[in-house]
Amino acid sequence: MTTSLEALAAWVDDVAALTRPDRIHWCTGSDAEYAEMVRRMEAEGTLTALNQDTYPNCYLHLSDPSDVARVEHLTYVCTRTEADAGPNNHWMAPDEAHAKIDALFEGAMRGRTLYVIPYCMGPLDSPLARCGVEITDSPYVVVNMKLMTRMGDAALERIEREGHFVKGLHSTGDLDPNRRFIMHFPEELSIKSIGSGYGGNALLGKKCHALRIASYQAREEGWLAEHMLIVGIESPAGETHYIACALPSACGKTNLAMLIPPESLPGWKIWTLGDDIAWLHPRDDGRLHAINPESGYFGVVPGTNARTNRNAFDMITHDAIFTNVARTATNEPWWEDKKEGEPAIDWQGRPYDPASGPAAHPNSRFTVGAKNNPVYTSLSEAPEGVPLSAIVFGGRRKELAPLVYQARDWRHGVLVGAGVGSETTAANIGEVGIVRRDPMAMKPFCGYNFADYWAHWLSFESRLSNPPGIFHINWFRQDKDGRFIWPGFGENLRVLRWIIDRTEDRIGAHETPIGYLPHAEDIDMQGLDIDSDVMRALTSIDESQWQAEMDAIEAYFDTFGDRVPAALRDELAAVKNGLSNVAAKAS
Ligand code: SAT
Ligand code: MN
Numbered sequence: 001m002t003t004s005l006e007a008l009a010a011w012v013d014d015v016a017a018l019t020r021p022d023r024i025h026w027c028t029g030s031d032a033e034y035a036e037m038v039r040r041m042e043a044e045g046t047l048t049a050l051n052q053d054t055y056p057n058c059y060l061h062l063s064d065p066s067d068v069a070r071v072e073h074l075t076y077v078c079t080r081t082e083a084d085a086g087p088n089n090h091w092m093a094p095d096e097a098h099a100k101i102d103a104l105f106e107g108a109m110r111g112r113t114l115y116v117i118p119y120c121m122g123p124l125d126s127p128l129a130r131c132g133v134e135i136t137d138s139p140y141v142v143v144n145m146k147l148m149t150r151m152g153d154a155a156l157e158r159i160e161r162e163g164h165f166v167k168g169l170h171s172t173g174d175l176d177p178n179r180r181f182i183m184h185f186p187e188e189l190s191i192k193s194i195g196s197g198y199g200g201n202a203l204l205g206k207k208c209h210a211l212r213i214a215s216y217q218a219r220e221e222g223w224l225a226e227h228m229l230i231v232g233i234e235s236p237a238g239e240t241h242y243i244a245c246a247l248p249s250a251c252g253k254t255n256l257a258m259l260i261p262p263e264s265l266p267g268w269k270i271w272t273l274g275d276d277i278a279w280l281h282p283r284d285d286g287r288l289h290a291i292n293p294e295s296g297y298f299g300v301v302p303g304t305n306a307r308t309n310r311n312a313f314d315m316i317t318h319d320a321i322f323t324n325v326a327r328t329a330t331n332e333p334w335w336e337d338k339k340e341g342e343p344a345i346d347w348q349g350r351p352y353d354p355a356s357g358p359a360a361h362p363n364s365r366f367t368v369g370a371k372n373n374p375v376y377t378s379l380s381e382a383p384e385g386v387p388l389s390a391i392v393f394g395g396r397r398k399e400l401a402p403l404v405y406q407a408r409d410w411r412h413g414v415l416v417g418a419g420v421g422s423e424t425t426a427a428n429i430g431e432v433g434i435v436r437r438d439p440m441a442m443k444p445f446c447g448y449n450f451a452d453y454w455a456h457w458l459s460f461e462s463r464l465s466n467p468p469g470i471f472h473i474n475w476f477r478q479d480k481d482g483r484f485i486w487p488g489f490g491e492n493l494r495v496l497r498w499i500i501d502r503t504e505d506r507i508g509a510h511e512t513p514i515g516y517l518p519h520a521e522d523i524d525m526q527g528l529d530i531d532s533d534v535m536r537a538l539t540s541i542d543e544s545q546w547q548a549e550m551d552a553i554e555a556y557f558d559t560f561g562d563r564v565p566a567a568l569r570d571e572l573a574a575v576k577n578g579l580s581n582v583a584a585k586a587s
Pocket of ligand 2: 249250
């Protein structure tokens with residue numbers, strides 16, 4: 001036994017009896033252990049060293065070509081009743097799910113090592129952090145968990161002190177998509193995942209624990225687990241505001257979290273606290289505080305270059321793991337839009353041929369520790385987190401949604417979040433580019449019925465004397481020819497400034513039925529050459545399109561039946577009413 005916690009020792013024994021590994025290794029989390037794991041994977045051929053002169057300590061992993069993204073259709077939430085999982089989740093009865101997946105785990109680790117990874121999501125000494133243990137047979141998972149979480153001895157110590165932890169069991173199985181399942185048992189605080197080695201399916205601390213299980217746990221304990229980046233924005237006068245922003249996967253959360261102010265806005269500084277997940281807790285000061293449960297980034301690689309995100313571009317030149325990118329003839333990682341070098345070998349390890357598609361997989365990823373980020377802040381370790389000035393929802397919408405707007409109040413803000421729609425991306429296996437409802441960017445990640453989740457969100461109104469403002473952004477508007485009309489990236493700081501000015505009551509706004517829109521002149525445009533017509537399109541709404549949108553949101557709410565909170569229905573009715581009044585006046 002390698003732990004004083006009986007429940008943990010017994011669980012590891014049970015899993016070993018079921019999966020039959022050759023060896024058991026308790027991860028300490030040391031750097032030496034990481035180095036040894038890397039060496040072993042190199043020997044096995046599952047990790048390849050990249051050019052160590054230009055990319056020191058960088059490695060490449062190529063996954064099975066059928067295992068490159070999350071698999072929402074194979075992801076289940078297994079609550080006792082189907083209604084508790086809600087129409088937003090695939091559901092299976094817990095007994096049936098355990099039986100089905102345990103059969104696949106039988107003997108699955110024969111010939112392999114079983115790794116026990118104790119980890120802590122959030123700063124080790126934070127009362128807001130929560131712990132888990134992942135059992136896996138994948139060395140790739142171990143090295144990624146080392147970069148992404150606080151794992152090993154220190155986490156184990158906390159777990160032994162607290163006596164409880166989220167249980168996550170993972171095996172890559174045989175990678176057959178027909179024997180692949182990602183199952184969550186929120187009532188048991190446990191996860192079982194088999195048949196995939198990909199990030200969100202296999203690094204169980206991330207989406208499985210820190211979102212699906214944690215969202216359930218958060219509802220019971222009175223907090224929120226959200227798919228949000230956390231960023232600090234420091235003005236030239238030295239005033240810093242913290243903002244949490246929810247965007248669907250592969251919509252630029254990492255870029256926004258590491259934003260580089262344009263030269264035309266001197267003196268502004270950005271600090272990254274997190275790029276994917278935020279845990280939000282109401283604190284004694286009446287404000288909502290945020291911590292990032294993770295300690296590293298698992299970001300989309302393609303599109304990263306010195307112009308789009310210099311910080312990320314630099315951050316992944318050392319001590320990083322790349323998954324499914326291409327390589328140059330000199331063994332440097334290569335991806336679409338890198339704007340440097342040429343691909344020689346593609347993400348499947350074949351000589352590059354443009355006829356066989358992109359050189360790097362569109363969902364290829366980098367894994368790095370957060371401290372690699374040039375704008376890392378030690379506040380990421382603050383046990384109390386940071387107080388939020390604003391919560392920002394957003395999606396990828398070619399049309400309809402303006403650049404930015406503000407909800408009237410918390411309750412209306414919950415409607416804005418619940419109504420988010422976004423075009424799908426390559427982060428999930430499935431069709432790309434179709435609009436789907438993605439409330440709070442949590443569609444793939446909420447571990448219980450969305451209707452109950454919205455009610456939980458609404459409950460914070462009375463628990464925060466000083467709530468953050470709620471906003472909605474859209475960086476992805478296109479013209480008729482499919483070109484993006486807003487430059488995005490660093491220029492997004494102009495929008496963040498508007499958001500901060502609004503939360504500080506420093507500027508007015510234009511009231512519309514969907515919320516407050518900017519007066520075009522209140523967005524600082526110095527140094528940016530954008531047509532006034534384009535600015536007008538970005539800061540106005542088309543009422544008839546919005547009427548159709550609200551109808552679509554209403555139809556979506558209807559799929560949740562009477563569980564939808566009355567307050568949310570009232571908010572929706574108020575917006576619809578406002579829109580029809582405007583339409584009546586215009587005709
Ligand atoms: O699911 S992952 O965390 O691997 C990536 C994503 O979809 O955000
Ligand atoms: Mn994500």
